[in-house]
Amino acid sequence: MYHVLRCPGCATFTYADRFERWKLCHVCGEVINVKAVPHYLDVRDYRDAEEVVNQLEDYLYISGRKELTQTELLTLRREYSTWLRLQNAEPSTP
Numbered sequence: 001m002y003h004v005l006r007c008p009g010c011a012t013f014t015y016a017d018r019f020e021r022w023k024l025c026h027v028c029g030e031v032i033n034v035k036a037v038p039h040y041l042d043v044r045d046y047r048d049a050e051e052v053v054n055q056l057e058d059y060l061y062i063s064g065r066k067e068l069t070q071t072e073l074l075t076l077r078r079e080y081s082t083w084l085r086l087q088n089a090e091p092s093t094p
């Protein structure tokens with residue numbers, strides 16, 4: 001599992017493996033304490049994490065805001081878990 005989080009130094013979205021204690025920000029070089037910052041979303045792998053990071057950055061850029069509202073955050077989590085359920089429900093091809 002991966003945590004989607006945000007650098008406290010420069011507010012760039014990034015992600016960290018759930019076993020990682022520290023994450024180096026690739027933008028400003030800040031060492032992020034993974035346990036100490038808010039987790040926007042928990043996702044199953046790094047591909048999902050990258051996708052969510054890109055979508056969040058686009059979303060905030062387009063809406064011209066710096067932060068998600070609590071409602072948007074809850075919607076994001078709900079949509080992700082719904083999407084994940086659909087993925088898992090698909091029949092596997094041999």
Ligand SMILES: [Zn+2]
Nearest residue numbers: 007010025028
């Ligand atoms: Zn940073």
